[in-house]
Amino acid sequence: MNFPSEPFKIKVVEPIKRTTREARDRLLREAGYNLFHVPAESVYIDLLTDSGTSAMSDYQWAGLMLGDESYAGSKNYYHFEAVVRSLFGYRHVIPTHQGRVAENLLFSTVVKAGMCVPNNIHFDTTRANVEHQGAQALDLVVKEAYDPHCELPFKGNMDLVRLEETIARVGREQIPLAMITITNNSGGGQPVSMSNIRATRQVLNRYGIPLFFDACRFAENCFFIQEREPGYAGRPVREIARELFGLGDGCLMSAKKDGLVNIGGFLSLNDDRWTEAITNMLILVEGFPTYGGLAGRDLEAMARGLEEVLDEDYLRFRIGQVRCLGELLEGGGVPILKPIGGHAVYLNAKEFLPHLHQSQFPAQALAVALYREYGIRGVEIGTVMFGKRDQASDRVIYPELELVRLAIPRRVYTNMHLAYVAESIIELYHRRDSIGGLVMTHEAPQLRHFTARFEEEMLAVSASPGTDCMVMPRS
Numbered sequence: 001m002n003f004p005s006e007p008f009k010i011k012v013v014e015p016i017k018r019t020t021r022e023a024r025d026r027l028l029r030e031a032g033y034n035l036f037h038v039p040a041e042s043v044y045i046d047l048l049t050d051s052g053t054s055a056m057s058d059y060q061w062a063g064l065m066l067g068d069e070s071y072a073g074s075k076n077y078y079h080f081e082a083v084v085r086s087l088f089g090y091r092h093v094i095p096t097h098q099g100r101v102a103e104n105l106l107f108s109t110v111v112k113a114g115m116c117v118p119n120n121i122h123f124d125t126t127r128a129n130v131e132h133q134g135a136q137a138l139d140l141v142v143k144e145a146y147d148p149h150c151e152l153p154f155k156g157n158m159d160l161v162r163l164e165e166t167i168a169r170v171g172r173e174q175i176p177l178a179m180i181t182i183t184n185n186s187g188g189g190q191p192v193s194m195s196n197i198r199a200t201r202q203v204l205n206r207y208g209i210p211l212f213f214d215a216c217r218f219a220e221n222c223f224f225i226q227e228r229e230p231g232y233a234g235r236p237v238r239e240i241a242r243e244l245f246g247l248g249d250g251c252l253m254s255a256k257k258d259g260l261v262n263i264g265g266f267l268s269l270n271d272d273r274w275t276e277a278i279t280n281m282l283i284l285v286e287g288f289p290t291y292g293g294l295a296g297r298d299l300e301a302m303a304r305g306l307e308e309v310l311d312e313d314y315l316r317f318r319i320g321q322v323r324c325l326g327e328l329l330e331g332g333g334v335p336i337l338k339p340i341g342g343h344a345v346y347l348n349a350k351e352f353l354p355h356l357h358q359s360q361f362p363a364q365a366l367a368v369a370l371y372r373e374y375g376i377r378g379v380e381i382g383t384v385m386f387g388k389r390d391q392a393s394d395r396v397i398y399p400e401l402e403l404v405r406l407a408i409p410r411r412v413y414t415n416m417h418l419a420y421v422a423e424s425i426i427e428l429y430h431r432r433d434s435i436g437g438l439v440m441t442h443e444a445p446q447l448r449h450f451t452a453r454f455e456e457e458m459l460a461v462s463a464s465p466g467t468d469c470m471v472m473p474r475s
Helices: 019-032 058-064 074-088 099-110 124-132 160-170 194-207 218-228 237-245 272-284 296-308 314-331 362-374 416-432
Strands: 092-096 116-119 136-139 178-181 211-214 250-254 264-268 344-348 380-383 394-398 403-407 438-442 453-456 469-471
Touching: 058 296, 074 092, 074 237, 074 264, 074 296, 092 099, 092 272, 099 124, 099 250, 099 264, 099 272, 116 160, 124 136, 160 194, 178 194, 194 211, 194 237, 218 237, 218 314, 237 403, 264 272, 314 344, 314 416, 362 380, 362 403, 362 416, 362 438
Parallel strands: 116 136, 116 178, 178 211, 211 250, 394 469
Antiparallel strands: 092 264, 250 264, 344 403, 380 403, 438 453
């Protein structure tokens, strides 16, 4: 497999160190087998997330030196505002220090207890912010998204039949807005087609329901549309993005992904009444509307990153590097979610560790083994992140997908780094029977994957697998 060549030169390097297996084993015990608690300096290849981990360009670094730190009316804000309006097309631009604050501002303003917010699939913080308001975060992605072997080119698409059924069942007045996440992170980084977005818009128009995008990986989604959807080959990605956002009423974004920055986000929308209420809340919790919790220099870097991410040479390399890692793993027999997504490769933990039941947290166990043996940190997207207990029956509801996400930071790791990742995972797969399960010893009521603690099964007594199994429904 030939990796694509980088469309950039390396100007600054950061040393990374290797640790011993013994040291990593000790760190895991101290961290309660939760990789979020492992110090980053003890990680050799860090694929925990692609959020806020990008390498900024020389142009972005130059922009940091032009930071205007005025409390109100910073020139960097006006540059940022102009860029967001030109790319996304909405009237109002509200900066925030990261995406989950944009989520919180939007949902705390427009979502009330008992309401429902449909999405293709909510990611963890999106779901938590909706549920924090006492509302239901409903996943309505097409059924093929739950088949890890299905090669559907747009597995992030909204299921339009179920969307109509949901509106009829819940009632339009209980749905303040619908969302589409591009790309669909929890479903394997899969894109959404323009035709599906247009059809979703048509359904929502019949009921007067606004459509918002979770746009944190919008450029990658638009590149997939250019690559895979009939009628879009040769169309500039920037033009595709404008068409896509023209079908919505607003968006929220963690710019720590396709904004190519280490901090920053925003909320952009057309509704004047919502904007006034959101801005009032912003002033209370984030800061004045022209800085939104960010330094002027960070607004400048974000404005420049949003422009750079649409460079098609960059996107071709970005998507190609992720794809090549996935193809190396697939060539080595490692079960992965297909097709390969835009920002990450997802290991299929159910098939990687078939001897472990979901009650033994196979994806978390796999992520732990990968760090212990090779110093590579991924993240669990499975029972730890999305499993929950049914209050009526007191049984655990398990998600259909049990994944380990290997999220590739943008412009950070070389192809040799990723070749090391592939070789390590293939070697681990050949001795997968040696990997045991985990028992959760501590969990928080929300977003438990960030703070949960575990023990290895040999160190604790666990319930017999299969005694409380129920698959998480897709409705």
